[in-house]
Amino acid sequence: MKKLIFIFTFLPTILMAQYTIKGTFSPADDYNYALLYKVTPQSNIYVSNTEIKDGKFKFELDSTVTKGMYRLVYALPQEEYNFDVIYNAMEHIELSFDQEIGVNYTKSKENVLMNSYSNDMAALSESIGAYFQSESKDTLALVKIFKKQSEIQNKFEKAAKGTIAASFIKANKPHIPVSYKSVDDYLKSLKDFYFSYVDFNDETLQSSNFLSERIINYVFGMTDEEKGDLENYHANIIDVFDAMKEAQPTIKKSLLSVLWQQMVDLGLESSANFIADKYLLPLAEKAQDKALVLELKKFKSISIGTIAPDFSLEKTLNDPTTKTKLSALNTANDYVVVFWSSGCSHCLEEIPKLREFVKTLKKGKLQVIAIGLEDTPVNWRRLVVSYPEFIHVLGLGKWTNKLGELYNVNATPTYFVLDKDKKIIAKPDDISELRDYFEN
Incomplete structure (x- = not known):
């Protein structure tokens, strides 16, 4: 759960408050802002925001706020940290929210x-x-x-x-x-x-x-x-x-x-x-x-059981460099496609571990295709020389790189394990899960 942090410019208004939605959040230190939306079958319409101070909050609702269903958001992501409120535009609403118990209403007929x-x-x-x-x-x-x-x-x-x-x-x-x-x-x-x-x-x-x-x-x-x-x-x-x-x-x-x-x-x-x-x-x-x-x-x-999306790459068999595709590789029993970045500290910790793990396996058991999502090639070129046993692909554009988008990559490192036919057989979250997959 992440706290909501906003900077708002509060404008003066001539509309007078009719009713209020107020209450408490517990533990008080875990919450700092709340947002209120009116919910319709088509969309969520922003209504107001308020500070949660010492666990207390208050929304003042004027005559433009009509009856219906409302959603109070208290943390991020909004889709997860919210609860619904019935507002009939005829009464004040008081409630308490506890992180363990949930919401309890103390005032409001409905x-x-x-x-x-x-x-x-x-x-x-x-x-x-x-x-x-x-x-x-x-x-x-x-x-x-x-x-x-x-x-x-x-x-x-x-x-x-x-x-x-x-x-x-x-x-x-x-x-x-x-x-x-x-x-x-x-x-x-x-x-x-x-x-x-x-x-x-x-x-x-x-x-x-x-x-x-x-x-x-x-x-x-x-x-x-x-x-x-x-x-x-x-x-x-x-x-x-x-x-x-x-x-x-x-x-x-x-x-x-x-x-x-x-x-x-x-x-x-x-x-x-x-x-x-x-x-x-x-x-x-x-x-x-x-x-x-x-x-x-x-x-x-990119679901398990499907053939991995194909892409072009270059592999070096001593000399010269050969252009080929993922689908045409026949150098191993299994393959790991890993998306990483030279600017990712977690990657710089895991990629060496991946190299050491591959060394423990029989030759031809596992081939790594390492795709570097980068803004510039400078650091990537400096690092890849330490991994001559990997097949390297440079993905410029980083998060907008087409290959990264093709594999729906939104974090690095991201792993895909493929069999000899390039079918996706596992998607481990990290190097530990990848190692466990092959060892067990």
């Missing part, structure tokens, strides 16, 4: 209502889990919990009528049996009815994290123990797409992009490409979203 609903339903879910874990034979006890769950759901739906919170309470309604169910039947019914009350075209839900969190929880949480992870994930992804079949294409694209990114972040390349190939890429192409199309295709092109 947000407190959501807090209470979430806490009550979570407690009932724990009671159901405890019942099944105890292997109790008292079937009436379970039926009583189901009845209580139904009463709580109905109570909050009634209390939320006419509010923004109503959309969330209705959409979050679980399947509630009216009679006893075994644990297997209960879990099956939870999965079967998981999206029954979710309206993917509800703009309030679209303007929050609810829908993305819902589909992520389904994909990773509603799994079958008899199936492998990938089989579970792919089957659940199909279910998710089927559940939102009536949603607008822009919403489908947005939600599937979030799910795709989640797979990327978790290193689940096969599942990320499954989403892209089956659903997301066709949606992006139809929407003429060229940036997303390029991102999806580029990611797949």
